[in-house]
Amino acid sequence: MKLVIVGASGLVGRNLLDLAIADPRVESIVAPGRRPQPERRKLHAPVVDFDDLPLGASWWAADAAVCTLGTTMRAAGSQAAFRRVDYDYAMSVAALAHQHGTPAFVLNSSVGANPASWFFYNRVKGEVERDLAEIGFPSLTIVRPGLIGGDRNDVRTAEHLTLAVLKGLGPFLPKAVRINPAGRIARAILEAAAASLPGVRMIRSAELAA
Numbered sequence: 001m002k003l004v005i006v007g008a009s010g011l012v013g014r015n016l017l018d019l020a021i022a023d024p025r026v027e028s029i030v031a032p033g034r035r036p037q038p039e040r041r042k043l044h045a046p047v048v049d050f051d052d053l054p055l056g057a058s059w060w061a062a063d064a065a066v067c068t069l070g071t072t073m074r075a076a077g078s079q080a081a082f083r084r085v086d087y088d089y090a091m092s093v094a095a096l097a098h099q100h101g102t103p104a105f106v107l108n109s110s111v112g113a114n115p116a117s118w119f120f121y122n123r124v125k126g127e128v129e130r131d132l133a134e135i136g137f138p139s140l141t142i143v144r145p146g147l148i149g150g151d152r153n154d155v156r157t158a159e160h161l162t163l164a165v166l167k168g169l170g171p172f173l174p175k176a177v178r179i180n181p182a183g184r185i186a187r188a189i190l191e192a193a194a195a196s197l198p199g200v201r202m203i204r205s206a207e208l209a210a
């Protein structure tokens with residue numbers, strides 16, 4: 001299997017990259033990113049400008065493309081800048097993969113994604129999900145994690161505190177609101193890409209719970 005992964009330097013993306021490199025079903029991985037990444041076997045990680053993606057790159061043609069890209073309102077600085085990453089970049093990548101004949105797409109979305117939501121974050125996630133479904137991939141998987149657990153490079157105080165509380169309450173909570181470890185999300189993404197089941201499929205947070 002040939003995989004394209006955008007967002008491979010992030011928490012879920014790094015876990016996915018590790019799994020994909022170790023997986024004998026995966027022949028090669030192209031992980032375009034905005035910064036150089038360490039060299040690894042099977043991996044080609046071109047540095048790209050997401051505002052000006054290489055339209056003709058042959059590596060868009062794969063067996064499956066995955067998007068684990070995303071920013072935060074804090075990092076982006078404005079709603080427009082957030083939307084540019086979480087909506088525009090995800091849609092551009094999907095459109096290019098589809099144009100190049102990649103038949104399967106997996107999006108790391110979020111619990112609560114809803115194009116009619118009052119919450120901006122959930123609305124943007126819902127809009128990507130809705131508009132991705134219009135592109136026409138033979139296989140589309142939407143993964144909707146809740147709070148993602150794992151070691152982050154950046155500091156997110158509120159998220160860190162919520163994770164600590166949820167971790168403590170873990171076994172007493174319903175599965176739908178438990179932490180979703182990044183490794184479990186990555187495994188679900190990889191299996192969805194490998195299976196490439198026809199139609200649109202949703203993987204919800206309860207299926208990803210620790």
Ligand SMILES: NC(=O)c1ccc[n+]([C@@H]2O[C@H](COP(=O)([O-])OP(=O)(O)OC[C@H]3O[C@@H](n4cnc5c(N)ncnc54)[C@H](OP(=O)(O)O)[C@@H]3O)[C@@H](O)[C@H]2O)c1
Nearest residue numbers: 007008009010011012034068069070071110145146147148
């Ligand atoms: N945090 C949560 O608990 C949570 C819950 C549900 C859903 N989600 C969603 O799940 C997805 C994956 O989350 P994650 O925690 O793995 O994300 P993450 O660790 O923050 O990684 C985000 C990825 O997006 C890339 N990225 C961010 N801003 C960019 C920009 N302006 N231009 C190009 N690339 C950019 C990052 O690249 P660099 O390494 O170059 O920065 C990184 O590869 C995201 O869509 C997120 O919204 C998160």
